[in-house]
Amino acid sequence: MSVGAPRGLASSGQKPIAEILHPLSAAEEPLSVSVTVNVEGDKEAGLTNGTPVETSSPASTSSLFNRLQLDDDLEADVRDPYTESTETRDLFVTVDDPKKHVSTMETYITYRVSTKVDPLLRPHCRLPTTRVEFDLPEYCVRRRYQDFDWLRIKLEDSQPTHLIPPLPEKFVMKGVVDRFSEEFVETRMKALDKFLKRVADHPVLSFNPHLNAFLTAKDLNKRQGLALLTKVGESVKHVAGGYKLRARPAEFCAMGEYLDTFNQKLGTIDRIAQRILKEQSEYLTELREYGTVYSSWVGSEEELRRPLEGVAGCVTTCCGALEDLGENMSQDFLPVLREYVLYIESMKNVLRKRDQSQAEYEGRLEAAILRKQEDRTPMPLEVEKCQDKVECFNADLKADWERWQSNKRQDFKQLLTGMADKNINNYEKCQASWESLITLLQDKQTEDKMSETN
Amino acid sequence: MMMADSGSNEEVAVIGNTDITSTESENNIINTMVERGTPLLRKMEINVAEAEKRTGKNTVNMQETYTVYLIEIRPAETVPEGGTPATPDALWRRYSEFELLRTFLLVTYPYIIIPPLPEKRAEFVWHKLSADNLDPDFVERRRVGLENFLLRVASHLVLSNDKIFFLFLTEEKGWREAVLETGFQDKVDSRLKSLSAMFRVKNPDKRFTEMKHYSDELNTVISQLLRVRAKVADRLYGVYKVHGNYGRVFSEWSAIEKEMGDGLQSAGHHMDTYAASIDDILEEEEHYADQLKEYLFYTDAVRSVCRKHELIQYELETLAQDLVYKKQQKEELATGTVRVFSLKGMTSKLFGTESQEQRESRLAALEQSIREGEETLKEKNTECQQFVGTAWEDIERFKEQKDKDLREALISYAIMQISMCKKGIQVWSNAKECFNKM
Numbered sequence: 001m002s003v004g005a006p007r008g009l010a011s012s013g014q015k016p017i018a019e020i021l022h023p024l025s026a027a028e029e030p031l032s033v034s035v036t037v038n039v040e041g042d043k044e045a046g047l048t049n050g051t052p053v054e055t056s057s058p059a060s061t062s063s064l065f066n067r068l069q070l071d072d073d074l075e076a077d078v079r080d081p082y083t084e085s086t087e088t089r090d091l092f093v094t095v096d097d098p099k100k101h102v103s104t105m106e107t108y109i110t111y112r113v114s115t116k117v118d119p120l121l122r123p124h125c126r127l128p129t130t131r132v133e134f135d136l137p138e139y140c141v142r143r144r145y146q147d148f149d150w151l152r153i154k155l156e157d158s159q160p161t162h163l164i165p166p167l168p169e170k171f172v173m174k175g176v177v178d179r180f181s182e183e184f185v186e187t188r189m190k191a192l193d194k195f196l197k198r199v200a201d202h203p204v205l206s207f208n209p210h211l212n213a214f215l216t217a218k219d220l221n222k223r224q225g226l227a228l229l230t231k232v233g234e235s236v237k238h239v240a241g242g243y244k245l246r247a248r249p250a251e252f253c254a255m256g257e258y259l260d261t262f263n264q265k266l267g268t269i270d271r272i273a274q275r276i277l278k279e280q281s282e283y284l285t286e287l288r289e290y291g292t293v294y295s296s297w298v299g300s301e302e303e304l305r306r307p308l309e310g311v312a313g314c315v316t317t318c319c320g321a322l323e324d325l326g327e328n329m330s331q332d333f334l335p336v337l338r339e340y341v342l343y344i345e346s347m348k349n350v351l352r353k354r355d356q357s358q359a360e361y362e363g364r365l366e367a368a369i370l371r372k373q374e375d376r377t378p379m380p381l382e383v384e385k386c387q388d389k390v391e392c393f394n395a396d397l398k399a400d401w402e403r404w405q406s407n408k409r410q411d412f413k414q415l416l417t418g419m420a421d422k423n424i425n426n427y428e429k430c431q432a433s434w435e436s437l438i439t440l441l442q443d444k445q446t447e448d449k450m451s452e453t454n
Numbered sequence: 455m456m457m458a459d460s461g462s463n464e465e466v467a468v469i470g471n472t473d474i475t476s477t478e479s480e481n482n483i484i485n486t487m488v489e490r491g492t493p494l495l496r497k498m499e500i501n502v503a504e505a506e507k508r509t510g511k512n513t514v515n516m517q518e519t520y521t522v523y524l525i526e527i528r529p530a531e532t533v534p535e536g537g538t539p540a541t542p543d544a545l546w547r548r549y550s551e552f553e554l555l556r557t558f559l560l561v562t563y564p565y566i567i568i569p570p571l572p573e574k575r576a577e578f579v580w581h582k583l584s585a586d587n588l589d590p591d592f593v594e595r596r597r598v599g600l601e602n603f604l605l606r607v608a609s610h611l612v613l614s615n616d617k618i619f620f621l622f623l624t625e626e627k628g629w630r631e632a633v634l635e636t637g638f639q640d641k642v643d644s645r646l647k648s649l650s651a652m653f654r655v656k657n658p659d660k661r662f663t664e665m666k667h668y669s670d671e672l673n674t675v676i677s678q679l680l681r682v683r684a685k686v687a688d689r690l691y692g693v694y695k696v697h698g699n700y701g702r703v704f705s706e707w708s709a710i711e712k713e714m715g716d717g718l719q720s721a722g723h724h725m726d727t728y729a730a731s732i733d734d735i736l737e738e739e740e741h742y743a744d745q746l747k748e749y750l751f752y753t754d755a756v757r758s759v760c761r762k763h764e765l766i767q768y769e770l771e772t773l774a775q776d777l778v779y780k781k782q783q784k785e786e787l788a789t790g791t792v793r794v795f796s797l798k799g800m801t802s803k804l805f806g807t808e809s810q811e812q813r814e815s816r817l818a819a820l821e822q823s824i825r826e827g828e829e830t831l832k833e834k835n836t837e838c839q840q841f842v843g844t845a846w847e848d849i850e851r852f853k854e855q856k857d858k859d860l861r862e863a864l865i866s867y868a869i870m871q872i873s874m875c876k877k878g879i880q881v882w883s884n885a886k887e888c889f890n891k892m
Contacts, residue, residue, distance in 0.1 A: 265707040304861060409892060416889040421886065424883060
C-alpha cells in the first residue's frame with residue numbers, strides 16, 4: 001500500500017490523486033498505526049448538545065494512552081494521526097451532477113453524492129468492524145446545500161474537539177452573482193466535493209453516524225429542524241464563555257499567530273489575484289480593439305493583405321487564450337483561496353473552543369484547590385474529567401493541525417502549480433499562433449521568390 | 455552614462471551607444487529597413503554612430519540644451535582580409551539641420567516621396583514611456599531613426615546624387631549657408647502658399663486621386679493602430695507589474711512556513727523577474743511602433759506629391775482655360791459678334807465702336823498673347839507629363855518599399871511576440887518548479 005498518499009485534493013478536484021503524489025513526500029511519513037477509542041469523550045460531547053449519539057461509533061483519537069504518550073513523547077504523538085490518516089482511505093465520496101429543481105415554493109440545486117466503500121482497504125486490524133455502518137459497497141443520493149449545512153452542524157456538535165472543514169459560503173458574495181448560473185453552481189459543487197472528501201478522509205469524522213446518514217439515507221429532512229436549534233444553542237454557549245486563561249500553551253499561541261498571519265497573506269494574494277484579473281480584462285478589451293484595427297487595415301492593402309490578416313488572427317487567438325486564463329483563474333484559483341479563509345476560521349473556532357475547555361478546567365481546579373485547603377477532600381472526579389477533556393482537546397487539535405498543515409501544503413502546491421500551468425498554457429497558445437503566422441508568411445515569401453525566378 | 459551639467463558652456467554628455475559593438479551596429483543597419491548596395495550606399499557606408507547632449511548659446515543668446523548626432527561615413531570599398539577598415543569621416547549634426555535638409559529636398563524634388571524624419575517629440579506614448587526630448591531611450595530611438603532617414607536618402611536613385619545631401623554628410627562648417635544660397639527658401643514660401651490655396655481640378659488623374667485617398671486611409675489606420683497599441687502596452691505593463699506583488703507576499707508568507715518556505719521564497723523571486731521582464735519587452739516593441747510611425751509620416755510625403763501634382767494640373771487647366779478665353783475674344787473681335795457678356799463689349803456698345811486701327815492692334819496683341827499662351831501650355835504640358843512620369847515611378851517604388859518594409863515589420867513583430875511568450879513560459883516554468891518543491 002502506498003505510504004504517504006497525500007490527503008485532500010485541491011478544490012479544483014480534477015486531477016487524479018496520482019498526479020499530486022510527490023516522490024519526496026513518501027519519505028517524510030513514517031509507518032505507524034495507533035488508534036484507541038474513547039467512548040466517554042464522545043458521549044460527553046453528545047450529551048452537552050442534547051443530541052442522541054450512537055455510542056458504538058469510534059470517536060476521538062484521544063485516550064489515556066494518547067495522553068500518556070503525549071507527555072512522554074510529544075513528537076511521535078503529533079505525527080501519529082497524520083500517518084494514520086493516510087491509511088484510512090477506504091471511503092470514497094464524490095459530489096457531482098448538479099440539477100436544478102423548480103417547485104412552486106422554491107428553486108434549488110441538488111448534487112449527486114456518490115459513495116464507495118472499499119472493504120479491501122480496511123486498514124485497522126484492531127477494529128474489525130471498520131465500516132460496518134455501510135451495508136452496501138456503493139451509495140448514491142442527491143443532496144442540496146442545506147443538507148451539507150445540516151451535516152456540518154451535526155459534525156461540529158458531535159465532534160467539538162475536531163476541526164470541521166468549511167462549507168462554501170451560504171450567501172453569495174455581494175449578492176451580484178446569479179445563484180443558478182452554471183459557473184456559480186460549478187464552483188459551489190467543487191467546494192462541496194472538497195468539503196465531503198475532507199470529512200470522509202478524516203480518521204475520526206469519517207466514522208461519524210451523521211456522515212453515514214448523509215451519505216446513505218434516502219431522506220434527511222426530518223432532522224433539519226433539530227439541527228437549526230442546536231446550532232443556536234451552540235452559539236449562545238460560545239458567547240457565554242468569556243473567562244480568561246491563565247496560560248495558553250505556547251504551541252497553541254503559535255497556531256493562533258500563524259493563522260492570523262496566514263489569513264492576512266491569503267487576503268493579500270486574493271487582492272492581487274483579483275487585481276490581475278481586472279488588469280487582464282482591461283488588457284483584453286484593448287487587445288480586441290487592437291485586432292480590429294489590423295482587420296480594418298486589410299481593406300486598403302493588396303500585398304499586405306495576408307500578413308495583416310495573419311496578425312489580426314493571432315491577436316484574436318491571444319484574446320481567446322487570455323479569456324480562458326481569466327476564466328480558469330476566477331473559477332479555480334479564487335474559490336480555493338476563499339475556502340482557505342473559511343478553513344482558517346474553522347481552525348480558529350476550534351482553538352477558541354480549546355481555550356474555553358482549558359479555562360473551564362482551570363476554573364474548576366482552582367475552586368477544588370480552595371476547597372481542598374479548607375476541608376482536605378480529595379480532588380473531585382469532575383475536575384479530573386475536565387482535565388481529561390482538555391487533554392483530549394489538545395491531542396485532537398494537534399492531530400487536526402498537522403493534518404490541516406499537510407492538506408494546506410498539498411492544496412497550495414497544487415493551486416500554485418495550477419496557476420503556473422494556466423499561465424504557461426496561455427503563452428503556449430499565443431506562441432503557437434504567432435509561430436504558425438511566421439511559417440505562413442515565410443512560405444509565402446519563398447513562394448514569391450520562386451515565382452519570380454520562374 | 456549621462457553626466458549632463460547644464461551650468462557650463464559646451465559641456466558634453468554622451469548619451470548611449472558610444473560603446474556599441476560592431477555586431478550591434480550591424481544589427482542597427484539591418485533594423486533600419488533600407489536595402490543596401492544602392493547608389494550612394496554603394497560608394498560609402500553611412501551611420502549615425504552616437505548622440506551627445508550639448509549646452510550652448512543659441513542665436514538669440516539664450517542658454518539651451520540640445521542633442522547632436524555623430525554622422526560617420528567611410529568608403530565602402532572591400533576591406534582586405536585582416537586589414538583595418540578606413541577610419542571614418544565624422545561630423546556632428548543637430549536635429550534642426552536634418553530638418554533643414556529634408557525641407558530642402560522636399561522643395562527641390564516635389565515629385566519624390568521624401569523619406570520622413572523621426573518624430574521631433576514622442577507621440578503615441580504609453581504612460582511609462584518618457585515624452586522628454588532628452589530622455590536617453592528617446593534619443594537612442596531617434597538616433598536609429600535619423601540613421602534610417604540618411605540611409606533611405608542615400609539609397610534613393612535621385613536623392614542620393616544631390617549635392618546638398620553630399621555636403622550634409624561631408625562638410626560640417628558652412629553647410630547651412632550652402633543650403634540657403636540655393637535660394638530654395640523662396641520656393642518654400644511659394645510652395646506653402648500654393649499648398650494652402652483652395653483649388654479644384656477639373657480632370658484629376660485618377661491614379662493620383664486614388665493614391666491620395668490611400669495615403670489618407672493609411673494615415674488614419676496607422677494612427678489608430680499606434681493609439682491602441684499604446685493602450686495595449688499600458689495595460690500589459692499593468693498586468694506584469696501587478697504580478698510583482700506576488701513576489702513580495704510569497705516572500706513574506708515563506709517566513710511563517712517550514713516545508714513550503716523555500717519553494718515560496720524562490721517562486722517569489724521568479725515573480726519579481728516576471729514583473730521586471732515587461733520593461734525590456736515593451737522597450738523592444740517601441741521599435742515596431744517606430745517602424746509604423748515612419749510610415750505614418752510617409753503618408754504626409756505621399757500626400758505632398760499628390761498635392762503637388764494637383765497644383766501642376768490646376769496650373770495647366772488654368773492656362774488652357776485662359777487660352778480658350780483669349781481665342782474666343784479674338785473670334786469676337788474678328789467677327790464683331792459678342793458671344794460672351796463682357797464689360798468690354800458693354801463699353802463698346804455704350805461708347806460707340808472703336809476705330810479700325812485700334813481693333814487691329816488689339817487683335818495683333820491677342821494673337822501674340824495666344825501664341826505665347828500656347829507655348830506656355832505646351833511647356834506646362836510637358837512639365838506635367840514629366841512630373842506624372844517621375845512621380846508615378848517614385849510612387850511605384852514607394853509602394854514596393856512599403857509592402858516589403860511593413861511585411862518585415864509585421865514578421866519582426868510576430869517574432870517579438872514569440873520571444874515574449876517564450877520568456878513568459880520560462881519564468882512560469884521556473885516558478886512551477888519551485889511550487890512543486892513545496
